[in-house]
Amino acid sequence: MLNADLPWLSAPLADALTRARSHALLVQGPAGVGQLELAVKLAQSWLCETAAPGQPACDHCASCKLFASGTHPDFQLLLPEALEAPARESLGLPFEEPDAKAGKAKPSKEIKVEAVRSLLAFAQATSARGRAKVVVIFPAEALNGVAANALLKTLEEPSGLLRFVLASHDSAGLLPTIRSRCQPLPLALxxxxxxxxxxxxxxxxxxxGLLAATGGRPQQALEWFQAGLTDAAWQALPKRIARGETQSLADLAPPRAIDALQRLCHDLVRRSHGQPGQFFAAASLPSPKKAAPLLAWEAELRRAARHADHPLNASLWIEALVAQAQAAVTASIR
Incomplete structure (x- = not known):
């Protein structure tokens, strides 16, 4: 059962099943705590054929078995192309590997209007098993502007027994018209x-250490560990950056390198104001005396983050980031 895999979702699931009053819910909270899993479990519970109203799915009825096999005719999961395989794999749902010969285009991180139009055809059909039809969209902020607008009318006036669960790491990135049509369901750390x-x-x-490094997000901590990042390597990062060691970031993908530097900068700014760090142990951090160089570095990192997915030359880009970081740290401790 999903809530046995992520035990902290049991209470939010029970709360959502009890107080859901809208046909559309918006599960919102920080990444790495189970928004998608909660949204999918809600969908399964609404489709379950033996669970009493307000109760979680039984996991044993015909509907639940169809759901677990990924073949339930009244359920649709809408994801960006780039998340299809990892998200379905993490949920234990089947997925088709893309045909390598079909094209060399990089999988999109957006949910495009074509996917929403296909979803609308599903939404207009009659429920196959007569209970409900449920759509889960994750992450909802991945809906591009055209796709979001195409969804609005159906989200506002769903046909028949249609229900939606939108799950988001960044609900502020959603159109206000999307947010206003959903009942919010906060999910805390x-x-x-x-x-x-x-x-x-x-x-x-x-x-x-890894849980602290990810800001209390256990799924993200597990992902980092499985990618080969140890607590010891993470705690060594501030001193390696201060020495200008480019290799400290060389094994990280550009977006993750920027993320690591932003966390380090955040902790150093806090230290410069006499506050403890959030992501690194105190013994791992230098003691900056001036915040100004760090705040300037923080602004540079925000600019660099806009290009983290597509650096022209990743190795040179990493070298420049480390040099910039070393200069900011050095200036802050003088």
Missing amino acids: PERGAALAWLAARGVEGAE
Whole structure:
């Protein structure tokens, strides 16, 4: 069962099933805590044929078995192309690998209008099993402007038994007209003990440090660990950056390199104002005396983040980032 895999979702799921009053819910909260899993479990519970109203899915009825196999005729999961495989794999749902010969275009990170039009055809059909039809959209902020506008009328006036669950890491990035049509369902960070127990059960070493490094997001901490990032390597990053070691970021994809530097900059700014860091252990951080160089660096990192997905030359770009970081850290501690 999904809520056994992510135990901190049990209470939000029960709350959502009890107080949902709208045909459209917006699950919103920080990345890495289970928005997609909660949205999918809600969909399964609404489609379950034995669960009482307000109760979670039974996992055993014919509807639940269809759902688990990814063949439920009344369920649609709308994802960007770039997330199709990892998201469905994490949910245990089947997916088709793209044909390598079909084209060399990079999978889109947006949900495009063509996908929404296909969804609308599904929405207008009669429910196959007679209970409801449910659509999950994740991440909802990936809807581009045309796609979001194409969805509006159906989201406002759904036909028949149609229900929506939009899940978002950045609800501020949604059109206000989309947000206004949904009942908000906040999802907070899980309690630290539950998150650490979940990580330990999955063999994550240095779980406390990685959980702190990700801001309390256990799914992200697990992803980092599985990608080869250890707590020791993370804690060594500030000193390696201060020494100008380009290799400290060489193994990271450009977006993750920028993310790591932004977390380091954030902690150093906090230290410069006498506050503890959030993402690194105190012993790992230098003690800056001036915030101005760090604030200027922070602004440069925001600009660099706009191009993190498509640097012209990744190795030169990383070198420039490390040189910039070293200069800012050095200036702040003098």
